[in-house]
Amino acid sequence: MSRKAARAASSRSGxxxxxxxxxxxxxxxxxxxxxxxxxxxxxxIVVGAGPAGSAAxxxxxxxxxxxxxxxxxxxxxxKGMFGGRIYAWPFAELLPxxxxxxxxERRVVRENLAFLTDDASLGISFDAPKMAQGRGASFTAxxxxxxxxxAKKAQDAGAVLVTGIRVDDLWRExxxxxxxxxxxxxxxxxxxxxxxxxxxxxxVRKAGLKADxxxxxxxxxxxxxxxxxxETIQExxxxxxxxxxxxVYAGAASLGLRGGGxxxxxxxxxxxxxxxxxxxxxRKKVEIQEVQTKFRMHPAVQRLIRGGKVVEYxxxxxxxxxxxxxPRLSGxxxxxxxxxxGFLINNGxxxxxxxxxxxxxxxxxxxxxxxRAAGGMxxxxxxxxxxxxxxxxxxxxxxxxxxxxxYMKKERLFDVYPRMLMEIAERMYTVDGAGKERLFDIVLDxxxxxxxxxxxxxxxxxxxxxxx
Amino acid sequence: MDPVTQxxxxxxxxxxxxxxxxxxxxxxxxxxxRLGTEVVVLSMGPTSFDESLERAVAMGADRSVLLTxxxxxxSDTVPTAYALSETIQKIGGYDLLLCGExxxxxxxxxxxxxxxxxxxxxxxxYASEIRIVxxxxxxxxxxxxxxxxxxxxxxCLCTVNFGCNRPREPTLTGKIRVKRGxxxxxxxxxxxxxxxxxxxxxxxxxIVAKVDTVRLPSxxxxxxxxxxxxxxxxxxxxLVADRVIGA
Numbered sequence: 213m214s215r216k217a218a219r220a221a222s223s224r225s226g227x228x229x230x231x232x233x234x235x236x237x238x239x240x241x242x243x244x245x246x247x248x249x250x251x252x253x254x255x256x257i258v259v260g261a262g263p264a265g266s267a268a269x270x271x272x273x274x275x276x277x278x279x280x281x282x283x284x285x286x287x288x289x290x291k292g293m294f295g296g297r298i299y300a301w302p303f304a305e306l307l308p309x310x311x312x313x314x315x316x317e318r319r320v321v322r323e324n325l326a327f328l329t330d331d332a333s334l335g336i337s338f339d340a341p342k343m344a345q346g347r348g349a350s351f352t353a354x355x356x357x358x359x360x361x362x363a364k365k366a367q368d369a370g371a372v373l374v375t376g377i378r379v380d381d382l383w384r385e386x387x388x389x390x391x392x393x394x395x396x397x398x399x400x401x402x403x404x405x406x407x408x409x410x411x412x413x414x415x416v417r418k419a420g421l422k423a424d425x426x427x428x429x430x431x432x433x434x435x436x437x438x439x440x441x442x443e444t445i446q447e448x449x450x451x452x453x454x455x456x457x458x459x460v461y462a463g464a465a466s467l468g469l470r471g472g473g474x475x476x477x478x479x480x481x482x483x484x485x486x487x488x489x490x491x492x493x494x495r496k497k498v499e500i501q502e503v504q505t506k507f508r509m510h511p512a513v514q515r516l517i518r519g520g521k522v523v524e525y526x527x528x529x530x531x532x533x534x535x536x537x538x539p540r541l542s543g544x545x546x547x548x549x550x551x552x553x554g555f556l557i558n559n560g561x562x563x564x565x566x567x568x569x570x571x572x573x574x575x576x577x578x579x580x581x582x583x584r585a586a587g588g589m590x591x592x593x594x595x596x597x598x599x600x601x602x603x604x605x606x607x608x609x610x611x612x613x614x615x616x617x618x619y620m621k622k623e624r625l626f627d628v629y630p631r632m633l634m635e636i637a638e639r640m641y642t643v644d645g646a647g648k649e650r651l652f653d654i655v656l657d658x659x660x661x662x663x664x665x666x667x668x669x670x671x672x673x674x675x676x677x678x679x680x
Numbered sequence: 681m682d683p684v685t686q687x688x689x690x691x692x693x694x695x696x697x698x699x700x701x702x703x704x705x706x707x708x709x710x711x712x713x714r715l716g717t718e719v720v721v722l723s724m725g726p727t728s729f730d731e732s733l734e735r736a737v738a739m740g741a742d743r744s745v746l747l748t749x750x751x752x753x754x755s756d757t758v759p760t761a762y763a764l765s766e767t768i769q770k771i772g773g774y775d776l777l778l779c780g781e782x783x784x785x786x787x788x789x790x791x792x793x794x795x796x797x798x799x800x801x802x803x804x805x806y807a808s809e810i811r812i813v814x815x816x817x818x819x820x821x822x823x824x825x826x827x828x829x830x831x832x833x834x835x836c837l838c839t840v841n842f843g844c845n846r847p848r849e850p851t852l853t854g855k856i857r858v859k860r861g862x863x864x865x866x867x868x869x870x871x872x873x874x875x876x877x878x879x880x881x882x883x884x885x886x887i888v889a890k891v892d893t894v895r896l897p898s899x900x901x902x903x904x905x906x907x908x909x910x911x912x913x914x915x916x917x918x919l920v921a922d923r924v925i926g927a
Contacts, residue, residue, distance in 0.1 A: 252856045282852065374855045398851040 254280040254372070256580060257392050257402040259379045259415060261288035261363045262355075263298075264550025264569035265408030267306065269366035269373075271577025272406075277584075279371040280400065281363065282392070284378045289359025293528040295435065296476035296483030297458055298358070299567035300349045302604070306574055307365060315357035317478035318456025319344035322449075325561055326512065327630035328464040328473075333512035334630075334637045344455065352456050352476045352483065354437075379409075382419055388544035388590075389419060404589040406547045406576050408569075411529045413552035421548060422539030427491045430529045431471055434504050435485030437524035438517045442480045448516065449477055459516075460561055463630030465507050469496065473507050474563065475516065482517055484508060487530050487558070500527070530565075531556050538610075541601075542594040547576045555606060559613045568606050575600035629672075632662045697732045700780025702847040704840035707810060708778050709740045709848065715812065718742045720771060724752060724764055727866065734858045738850030742863075745771060749869040754881025757786075761794025763874050768799065770872050776817060777837040781806055792839035802832040808844035 254277075258269045261283035269281040285291035297320060303310040321344045326335035343349065367373050383391035383399050391401040407415045411430065416422045442453070449457045456477040465473030471488035486504055493500060507513060531554040538554045541547065549555075550569035557564040578600040583593035601607045639654045649657075659669060697705070708719045721736040721744035723729050733744040747767045755763065768774060777799075779792035789805075796803035807819035813831070821828045822841045857863060869876060877883065902918070904911035919925045 250853060250857070252853050280856065372856065372859050374852060374859065376850070377852045377855065379852075392852075394852040398853050400852055400856065 252280075252400045254278045254400065254402045256280070256404045256406060257282065257400060258371075258406040258408055259392060260284070260408035260410060260550075260552070261366075261373060261375070262292050262359055262408060262410060262550060262569065263362060263566045264552070264555075264573045265406070266359065266362040266366045267302070267570040267573025268406045268408060268547075268549055268576045269371040269573075270306065270362075270369050271574045272580055273366060273369035273371040275577060275581045277580060279366075280402070281366055281371045281373045282377050282379055283363070283373065283375045286376055287356075287360055288363035288373070288375065289354075289356040292355035292359050293433070293435065293526045294355060294565060295433070295474050295485060295487075295563050296352050296354075296478070297350055297563070297566075298353050299564060300351060301347050302567055302570040302574065304347050306570065313361065314351075315353060315361050316454075317352040317354060318451070319454055320350045320352065320458045320476075321451070321455045322457040323561075324457065324459040326459060326461050327633050328461055328510055328512060329631055329634045330464055331511055332634050332638070333510075334633055335512075341455075350458075352458075352478050354478060379415065382415055382546070389546040402545075404545055404547065404580055404583075404594075406549055406573075406580075407552050408549045408573065409552045411531050411551040413548075416539050416548055416552050419543060419546050419548075421541075421543060421546070425529070427494065428489075429532060430490050431487045431532045432490050432493060432500050432527060433485060433487045433530040434500050434525070434527045435483055436504065436508065436522045437478075438482045438484055438520035439523045440480065440482060440517065440520040444519070445477050445480070445482070451477065460563070461507070461513075463634075464510065467498065467503050467506060469493065469498065469503070473513075475513070481523070482520065484513065484517060487563070489532070490529075532558070542579070542591060542597050544591045544594075545589050547579060547594060547597055549573050549576045555610065557609055557613050564609075568609075571604040571606050572601060575604055575606065628662050628664055632658050635661075695728045695731045697735060697847075698780055698783045698785075700782060700784065700840065700842040702780070703842060703844055704778040704780045705736055705739065705741065706845045706847040707807075707840050708776075710845070711776070711810065711812070712740065717775075720745065720774075722747070722764065722767060722771065724748070724755075724760060724767075730864055733864045735850055737863045738854035738858050739848055740851065740854055743865070744863060745865045745867060747867050747869075747872065747874075749874075751869055751876050751880050754884060755879050756884035756886035757788050757790035757794060758885055759879040759883055761791050762798060763869070763872075763879055764791065765795045765798035766874050767867065767872050768795065770867070775834045776810075777801070777835070779837065779839045781839045781842050789839070792837060796837040799835075799837070801836050803837040803839070804830045804832060805839045806841045807838040808841035810838060 256272050256277045257280045258265045258272070259282050261269075261281050265281060265283075266288065269279050272279045300310070303314075321339065321341050323338040323343075324335055326333050363373055377394055379392045379394060381393040382389050382405060383393050383401065389405050391399055392405060393399045405415075407413055407419065409415055412425070417424060440448075445451065446453060451457060459473075459475040461473035461475070466486060466488050469488050469492040471486060471492070473486045474483070476483040484507075486500070486507055488500060488503055492498075493503075508517070531551055539548055539552075541553055549572040551565060553572060555565070555568040555572050557568065575597060579594055579597035580589070582596040582600075583589050586593040586596075598607065635658050636654050639649065639658075640651060659666060705719075705721065711717055712719050719741040721733060721741045723733060723744070724747040727746070727748055729746055729748070733746055736744055745767065747763060752759070752763060768777065777795065779795070781792070782789035783791075793803055793805065804817070804819045804821055806822050808822045809820040811818045816831050816833055817836050817838065818829060818831045819838055821830055822844070869879065904914045904918075916925075920927045
């Protein structure tokens with residue numbers, strides 16, 4: 213230590229340090245003053261940089277709103293989870309050039325629907341290369357890449373993206389939402405907050421737009437990413453380098469619990485997962501991992517993923533009651549988009565979430581524009597959101613398929629009928645010299661032994677046809 | 681380490697705030713919370729340090745300055761203290777300079793006292809608590825054999841004890857300020873008026889002759905089991921026998 217230490221030593225004090233309070237009194241004038249409590253302001257804050265949030269931020273920024281997009285993960289998509297497929301129609305309008313740089317894994321050209329029993333599978337396959345083109349196109353994707361790409365589009369349009377921040381609460385003033393709160397001394401003010409937090413949104417509840425989630429309102433989604441060489445996928449599934457396949461599984465996939473399985477081909481991996489009613493899981497005391505393991509080990513699934521390595525495992529809640537569990541979609545200074553609003557359609561043969569999320573984000577941007585023109589972000593002005601959702605058929609589709617979840621909730625569909633179909637198939641295709649029956653007789657016989665009254669079966673059939 | 685120059689590689693290594701410096705920053709931010717002071721963060725290094733300086737602003741610093749110049753490469757603690765003190769004079773208007781007690785890479789602890797020497801201001805090292813009382817800085821100095829309270833006039837320099845506080849996380853407001861830009865300033869040696877003949881590898885008196893990885897000697901590892909009193913007695917006897925402690 214130098215002469216400075218000696219000087220410091222000479223000025224050493226015997227007194228103990230005093231209260232912090234006289235610090236303020238005595239010394240403030242000595243320091244150059246920094247700026248106190250800076251409160252940042254934006255026209256709109258979007259919470260969550262998933263597909264719904266980025267679509268909202270992109271639309272808002274284009275319409276001249278100063279827009280803040282806040283994401284909890286280290287980067288957009290880091291915490292994102294979905295089945296694996298995206299229907300592309302909302303891009304036709306939002307980003308007509310989307311296909312140029314969008315991180316597409318494969319374009320889906322083949323749809324498969326399969327019923328599983330313990331060891332057998334009965335499937336239908338729809339092969340149409342035309343599906344890869346035009347407005348009806350769909351593709352497989354990985355969220356880490358897709359969300360990062362989409363959030364970049366919002367940034368390019370002028371939105372400010374901040375990551376690694378979890379919004380804790382909404383800032384309220386005079387009974388209306390006025391911004392977001394991260395910590396007691398860390399809030400940002402805005403005229404409008406768009407909640408795009410996903411299925412487990414706490415802000416929707418804190419905004420008073422919805423009560424807590426009930427077990428019957430949600431399913432549990434799990435997904436494994438199974439790595440396979442691109443060439444293996446192409447050969448095994450009969451696809452070209454850019455083509456992909458989608459599979460939906462019913463029956464033993466979910467061990468007879470209400471729900472189903474899915475498989476999507478990515479470029480060099482396969483997304484394999486399940487969506488199972490959380491109510492059934494807890495009632496039957498079954499662990500979701502157990503269901504997933506059995507599903508993965510099913511011969512029909514093994515045939516497709518053989519030799520692959522599970523490199524990622526993820527799980528998430530899935531809103532399940534469609535239009536039945538929607539929160540109020542708007543309030544004073546607040547809108548709800550995407551999964552946070554329950555925008556998810558599962559009609560038994562298609563699972564839709566990301567397309568509805570994007571469309572709702574766009575509709576939120578349009579609603580904000582309309583509200584601005586009408587004089588401000590009041591609940592009355594923002595109610596226009598519903599009109600813009602309908603224009604994109606988001607609410608319309610949700611309402612149309614509202615009965616589907618209820619119908620899907622009939623266990624017969626996941627347990628009794630798949631088994632029945634399988635028995636019929638087995639008897640149809642078995643030639644063992646024991647004497648062949650006519651198809652009609654087989655069906656009647658199987659229906660009788662399934663133990664479901666014929667009238668009930670007919671009703672199920674009619675109800676199913678109507679809801680799907 | 682660079683195997684040729686025997687200096688620390690700073691390019692191509694992910695940038696992180698030196699942990700003791702993070703404690704110094706937290707100390708500064710606590711003073712700002714209490715007194716409303718302005719906090720300016722200064723660092724010297726390649727432009728990859730921007731990430732750390734942005735993090736410092738996101739945590740609550742008002743702005744930051746990076747002294748960055750190729751001719752500074754390879755500088756040891758002597759040119760570093762000189763270059764930083766020149767930069768501090770250019771920033772000007774300071775009351776209190778805070779440094780981490782040392783870096784966790786070279787662990788010399790030279791730079792803080794070196795800066796105080798160049799600027800001819802009093803210094804208190806290893807401070808773990810700082811109060812401003814009667815226009816003076818009062819600091820609790822954590823020494824090996826106890827705690828000392830020191831007081832000195834401002835402007836002065838304190839090096840801050842590693843681990844004396846828990847550095848805060850960046851805030852949303854802070855991250856927005858970073859995004860709005862303009863809070864990380866880059867200065868070259870010419871901007872500051874630093875003499876090129878006094879900095880860089882060739883103007884550093886330190887000679888690193890050889891760098892070795894220290895291998896820990898193997899330990900015999902003995903477990904004294906049984907009743908607590910009995911095992912403690914055995915442990916003591918063993919320590920006395922090995923002359924670790926006196927009888």
